[in-house]
Amino acid sequence: MQHVSPIREPLVTGGKTYHDITEDVCRQVEAKPNARWAAALAVALVGLAIFIYSTYRTLWYGIGEWGLNKTVGWAWDITNFVWWVGIGHAGTLISAILLLFRQKWRTSINRAAEAMTIFAVICAAMFPVLHMGRPWLAYWVLPLPNTFGSLWVNFNSPLLWDVFAISTYFSVSLVFWYIGLIPDFATIRDRATGPISRRAYAFLSFGWTGSAKAWSRYETVSLILAGLATPLVLSVHTIVSMDFATSVIPGWHTTIFPPYFVAGAIFSGFAMVLTLMIITRKVFKLEDYITLEHVESMNKVIILTGSIVGVAYITEFFIAWYSGVEYEQYAFINRATGPYWWAYWAMMTCNVITPQLFWFRSIRRSLTATFIITIFVNIGMWFERFVIIVTSLHRDFLPSSWAMFSPTIIDIGIYVGTIGLFFTLFLLFAKFFPVVNMAEVKAILKSSSEVKHHPHGTMHGTDKDSHTNTHP
């Protein structure tokens, strides 16, 4: 038995038994799709259609369909890429880093957060691939022998590091997520009544039986994967930031970028997790598993990373002045007061000011306030990438080549389209997969639920009525 402090709030409320957990999580997997879910999926599919149309226009007519010009050669595409990759940081952070830190509150949110990670990385990958112009030649980024006499890829380039970082991150996150899903698929399989669902979940469960030996190995694999994924999470956004930091552009060429980008990524990722979880817990009636305690814990991460991001903005500004480099100073003055001042101040307001409201406990524990603030954070983090990318490029060293960037309808279409793609995948996940990790929640039930258990003698779940409310 592990000792859990009595003043700690329970992670599972409502006096649940093991069977209740199975029932509550499997309910929406086994039920017929309800109208609200179908309506949401219909909206997401419209977004997906917009994505397909915009992609078709981009591929058929070329990158000229986008608003890029000779001066601003990177704009919405890379902004959206970094935004999505950033969002994709929370899932593996929750499941890997919080596992190593033994934060038990991760158990009920890690499944959905990891799914979100995987879908966000899929959305992110669309942008560099489409920006290639000829995605069918995307394999040229890999070090393969080729017909030009083995002219290899450039391993000195951060853009190539990105290829390795993102693909490793995606595949390791996918494996980590799937390993966790196997025991839960087995649970659904053993409850399934229809012949199709029984076979489908049997196939997905890889023949899992839950033997003690398998669990022992499962735990080892989870722990080692967490250990491997932890530096991996940090490496991905570090390498993304190096796409900028290694080029000699004022506003990009700074050593602060890696930690600043990683903090920003966790910040936006947690905001997106909260946005989704607040809706998911309500729609699927999972309030007893994703409690205010969980929301508050995540809000604490948001205030920490949000403050790091705020400090980074100010440090950047100070160092620009302190460096004495004219171009660097101009780049920052131009960000705050130039033609894109509105983007800069939108970023400052959303990322630096709004999360500070979480210092108030009542706001941290208010679902409405949290939902609104997380939307602000998501918007703010999008503007952060836009500010970094477009304002640094649009007025470069020669005033004769200064230009402005404005997105075309296709730019907007691809961005909105990836949101559609994301929600299509997420809604399918939420319907057919268990959104809460049943096995892990069951494992913490004895030590952190409202039901009091005696280590010996009583049978779990048979006497819950006489022992509720040990946490008054």
Place this chain on the structure above:
Amino acid sequence: MTKKFVLGIYDDEDVLLQAIENVRAAGTKIYEVFSPYPIHGIDDVLGIKRSRLPIVAFFCGLFGTSFALWMQIWMLGFDWPMIIGGKPHIALPAFIPVTFELTVLCAAFGMVITFFIVTKLKPSFKVNVFDKRSTDDKFVMAIEVTEGVTDMNALNDLLRSNGAIEVNEKEVIK
């Protein structure tokens, strides 16, 4: 050939752990224990040895590191040397990110594939489970019955006296 098992069904992990110890102390061999979630401390009472999967992960990772370094040094240093940004042909610091990523990739995949193989996890449409409740809320202790040798009544009493809520028999075609 069919094998016969006696299944002790439990509904509490601590009762189960105590029961495993008592059953083993009584000299009965436990075939396998099934649970809906990983139980801490069950490895010790069942005598399961520590998994060697971390060692697999280490050597796969080592392979990833060596392969990545060899690949980059050979490609850019020997096979087709080019001067890029005035750096040396073999610019080791610039090779570290790819080396790191391939280390993690090989370690993770090597370990997980080994895990699937040794645990015999593979996609199949038919799965034999001793008791379907073991993936929901019950803990199942399976004991193999040798015809004519095992005293069924004594076994039943042993399991029940150690907190089993049910004792069932099951035949499995092997």
